Amino acid sequence: MGSGMLPAGAYVTLEHEYILIVRKNSRREFKTADEKQNRCESALFWEERNIWYSDVWMDIKGTDQGLSDEVSRLRSAAFPYELACRLINMYSVKGDVVLDPFLGTGTTIAAAMTSGRNSIGVEIDESFQHAISPIARHIVNFSNDYLHDRLIRHFEFVKNRLQKSGPLKYMNKHYECPVVTSQEQSILLNELEEAQEHSNHVPANEQVFEVRYSESPQDMAYIQNWYFEKNMP
Ligand SMILES: C[S@@+](CC[C@H](N)C(=O)[O-])C[C@H]1O[C@@H](n2cnc3c(N)ncnc32)[C@H](O)[C@@H]1O
Secondary structure: OOOOOOOOOOOOOOOOOOOOOOOOOOOOOOOOHHHHHHHHHOOOOHHHHHHHOOOOOOOOOOOOOOOOOHHHHHHOOOOOHHHHHHHHHHHOOOOOEEEEOOOOOOHHHHHHHHOOOEEEEOOOOHHHHHHHOHHHHHHHHHHHHHHHHHHHHHHHHHHHHHHHHOOOOEEEOOOOEEEOOHHHOOOOOOOEEEEEEEOOOOOOOOOEEEEEEOOOOOOOHHHHHHHHOOOOO
């Protein structure tokens, strides 16, 4: 608040971002079996969907810019990493191309890498270029931690749900973990195996990264046992 604790004449600070959602033409169609499968593997967990598809997000806070630290830079931006990651997961499927025409420190391409999407970023200010290369060094561990946390949050949700309401009807086939709806049965959060920056034949004012993903689910068995030992139906 502008005037501390003292009343009268205070002004409020702007602490929220607007998100404009626009769509070109009619609803996107997923026609082939492969497209349908990829869409199912890109799905969100039910409890994520209930928060992410709300018109107000109260659980995302602004983050410190932290530009002197390469790892925290991944988390920092004019908008938080979580915001970019959610939107990418809500409005695209794996393998799509995400475009950020105002890239800044690269939050959007980092979130796209975490989410198994291709991405293109454009930034007019060349001084940001030094902030982009560290993404390749840190994105594998950073993303895998993020994906791991998503799974843990789901296990936590399931554990509470089982205790409150009893068995769930469906199982996710990759993680052998209960889920609420049939649409969550194929969710697969592909871990990153390797990320590298290419330098051959790349102009000085461009940067090219390649990320390799695992096709197998991460091994969560030890944690699942801990979560569900006494709760599995
Ligand atoms: C709010 S910042 C984006 C921050 C970004 N989300 C991040 O992760 O750091 C907007 C960026 O757009 C860039 N920009 C402004 N006009 C531009 C233009 N015409 N073309 C490309 N980038 C531009 C600015 O230099 C600035 O870095």
